[in-house]
Amino acid sequence: MNIFIAFILAIVSSMLIDNVVLSRFYGICPFLGVSKKVKSSLGMGIAVVFVILMATLICWPLYSFVLVPAGVPFLDTVAYILVIASLVQLVGLFIKKFSPSLYKSLGIYLPLITTNCAVLGVVQSNTDQGMDFLSSLANGIGTSVGFLIIIVVFSCIRVRLETANTPKAFKGLPIALITAALMAIALMGLQGLFGGISL
């Protein structure tokens, strides 16, 4: 039971308090690039959740049971990026085969995920910080769901911003960045929610 509570807390803390985009700065490129429409941001978010989960499930055992015993832990980055790139390809093929309609809506975002730093960032920081399997899984779930929530909320705000009367120089990206700053300040209010329990 205690492990279960710690697991849930770890998920919530990496999802909201230490949010992936707004306080750890992973995945800013898709956050700014694919957030103009709510539908496309939802597609991107779901695809990212999928890939991050799979990558965490594969890369942690790969590091602990293959790279470390083989004496080449410094090859981690090369191994991870290969796993992620092939995973993205595989996920694409899989979705294409079983749900062509989902593929149609997700298809264009899949190649972009390879260069999404959220995926590599999560996997890399899991092993860099020496987490065990359960906390890396919690970190993976929390980070990916946090990314999904933030990108969808952000795109909802951006749709409104399109019609808002902003100064001409701030149109488009600048005002979006200021909005992101305000969101980051809002999330800062959650810090210390669990009495400083950290991962």
Next chain:
Amino acid sequence: MAKEKGKNMKNFLKGIIAENPLFVSILGTCPALATTKSLEAAIGMGFLFTIVLICSSILVSLLRKLISEEIRTPAYIVIIATFVTLVKMFANAFLPELYSTLGVFISLIVVNCIVLGRAEAYASKNTVKDSLIDALGMGVGYTLAIMLMAIFREFLGTGGFSFGVIFTFIPEVSWLPLEKFAINIFQMPAGAFIVFGIILAVLAFIKNRKAEKKAALEKLEKQRKAEEAKKAAAAAQAQAVEGGNK
């Protein structure tokens, strides 16, 4: 020879101003926001980034005839990841403070869109020398861009600048004239977004003004031409009338 030199200079400068990877193409935003807390960290990040960019551009350009079209993206990623691993080990050995400050963001150079983008768009199609100059320009441009962000963030956030904290081989110096008035939020994540947004807005403002000026000039020119044409037409008509009278 002079022409060749001018072309190289142009190739180098385009990465700094006209095609600045951060402010114009909006690429590589993650490290730009995450590593600009202090000026030193930004310089270190830019330095490591430029090394990776130059090495991978040279190697991709050397191998451009060997790597076939279908497998080029995975091949480029492996090349980049190898250089990133080398740089990471170099930083760990010689600049341990920098290594611990930048943390996972050194590894994340692998997925920095600029490196892959230059490999794909430039190095895979051009000679080694041109790719080297292009990579150098892009690297310096990116470094200057993140340094600009770091200058604002460190000055507003701490009230001055400190050196020697990360680069331990130089003596520690700090200059904090406005320490009492430091605005803490610029050291936090939110401050990074604000600074980046305001810089982009200022650039957009300058661009808009230039475009407006150009449009106004063009309008004036058009008006002048139209008036001239009118005058010419009137003169021609007057002549015709005169001719008719005669």
